[in-house]
Each structure stands twice: as C-alpha cells, then as structure tokens.
Amino acid sequence: MVRIIEDLAGDWRRLDERVEGLSNEIEAIARQDAGCGRLMSVPGIGPIISSAMVAAIGAGDVFTKGRDFAAWLGLVPKQISTGDRTILGKISRRGNRYLRVLFVQAAWVVLIKPKSWERHGLKSWIEAAKKRLHRNVLAIALANKLARIAWSVLAHGRSFEASKFNEAIT
Template sequence: MRFVPLKSAEQLDLQALHRVRSRLVTQRTAVINQIRGFLLERGLPVRQGAAALRLALPQILSAPKDNLSPRVIQLIQDLAEDWRHLDRRVASMTKEINELADQDPHCRRLMSAPGVGPIISSAMVAAIGTGDAFHKGRDFAAWLGLVPKQISTGDRTILGRISRRGNRYLRTLFIQGARAVLLQRQSWPRHGFGAWLEAASKRLHSNVLVVALAAKLARMAWSMLAKGRDYDANLLGRTA
C-alpha cells in the first residue's frame, strides 16, 4: 500500500487554487459548448475552437439571421457575458499560480524541464511535495496512470492501454505538456531525447507517442524533484 504523505499548509493552498481553476475551466468549456450548440441548432455552424467562436460571435449577434429569435439572442448574449467573467476568473487564478510557482524553488527547478511550466510544476509540488512517497520515477508514472496495463498468462506478457489510475488532473497536464513538446520539432535535439523522439515518431501512432513522452517527462520531473537538481540533457540517460 502507498500511503499519502501529509501535506503542508502551502501545498494545500496551492492544491486548492488548482482545483478552483480546474472547475472554472470546465465551466467555461461548458458555456462555450452551449453557445455553439444553440447556434448549430439554428443552422449557424462555427469553426471549432474558442478563438474562432470569439471572433464570429459579435458579427452573428450584430447582424442576426432570421432563424435567431430575440429570446435566443438574449440567451447567447448572457452566456457570452458568463464566458467573459469566467475568462477573468481563470486569468486571475492562473496569475496567482504563476506567482507562487516563481517563488517556490522546487517549481523553478521543474520548470527547467521541457514541456513543464508553472501550472504543471505547481500541481506536481502540491500533489507529491518532494516525491518522497515514491522510490523511483517509474513508480510515479504508474501512480499517474501513464503505464500500460499488463495482461499476463503463462509465459506471455501482453501490454494493453494505459491504466488511467491515480491523479487524473496531473496526468492530463503532463499529456498536454508532451503535446507542446511535440509541436516544437526544432527544439527536440537540445532536450537530450531528440534521437528517441525521431525514432519513436516513425513507428508509433501520434497519440501513443504523446503518452510515451508524457511518461518520460513524468519520470524526469520526479528525478529532478527527488534529487534536487535542475534539468540537464546530459544526465537524461541516467534518470530513473
């Protein structure tokens, strides 16, 4: 059994900020989807993405079509105001988290790794502290649910999908960080695992590659946190 270590008051405060921010982001996504759904029901499709909807909405509301009733226009205007309010709340929470991350030495150490910013670093520190509950980076990756399920029978070991057990929020953040790294192909060589990424990108599906990179980033982050050192591409091969 893996027992949860006691969290400090600072960790609890940071974790509370992340939980509130996550809830606000979920609510904002729900509002955006509802606006898009109302428009689509009335034959007004909008390209995917919050930015596209933000650009198209003023024009739609200023020159309403015949299939948009005054009541629906008012509803969409109210939802747009909710959207702006949630944007301000999310921006305020993000700013506060970034400031706390800049002040914390563990967060600053983690942010030296590729794909790890203030949100991921502060969420990780809030969740595991210095990582003393884990013996190695693979244990941390397994706790996040980033390792494949093993289906063993006789002398055969079959690896399935990732377990998706553990901290869902932190797992999602690491996957988003991995996607950000993959989008910047020109920066792969200086990270120390450019050759691995080049080879893996040729034989793995893009989604499988994202999860594999997220697991690697999680193991690297634990090693940096537990051993108290900044990211060094030369030490990558010796991380747990």
C-alpha cells in the same frame, strides 16, 4: 435577443479576467517554490503542472523511482502475463487523473514543437519512437518519460539539464 448576447459576452469577458487573475496567482506561487521552479525547467512543464505535482507528491520522496511515479499516474500499460508470455495493453489509467491529463498535454506541447527537441535532448528518442509508434501512443510514451524526468528533478533537487539527459541515452 441582442441584449442577451451582450450579457453573455460580458459574462465571458468577466470569466476571462477571472481565469487570467487565477493563472497569474498560480504562476506567482509556483515561482516562489523552489521545487516548482526546478520542475519548470523540464520541457512542457509550466506553473500549473509543477504546482499540481508539488501539491500531489511534495518533494517526491514518496516514490523510490520515476517508474513508480509514472505507474501511480497511470501512464504505464496494463500487463497481462501468462506463463512465459507477456502482453502489454492500454495505459492503466490509475492514480491521479488530473496530473495524468496534464502530463499528456505537456507531451503534446513538446511534440508539436520539433525545433525544441534537440535543445531539450529529446530529438533522437522522439524520432526513433515516431518510426514505430502511432502518434497517440507516442504522446503517452512521452508523457511517461516527462513524468519520470519530472520526478527525478523533484526528488534529486536538481534542475533539468539536456546535456546530462543526452549522456544518459547513449
């Protein structure tokens, strides 16, 4: 039994080494690409999300606006409309599941680091949304916001700047 556990531990170490090697390779590729570099300036977005986004949509010219990109990811609520009444439901979950999951993870990373909110210009928005939304809904809303920001950064060829983002909010 001890030998089996030692073999499994050895397999685990080899897998950790392989994951580390692949992560380093992805990071090197992301740092070489200009679009990935700009995307990594957005809060919560690192080499994996930036390289996945560039691989999925290229320069972002497929979409006319960030809202279309967020809808393609499935980060917008389903809308049920009858007459003059509009009901917003759960997120649609259409589109690229892998990217959607990555953006939700990025949102959770941003949410668990409140000290970085002000530096990234998200403090007022997150605090206002926190008062009215459940934490899981807040994470999806922030993922939607981050996806829109990421599309804008990629499509317009500029890095994320918190000062410009703050001016847009007010």
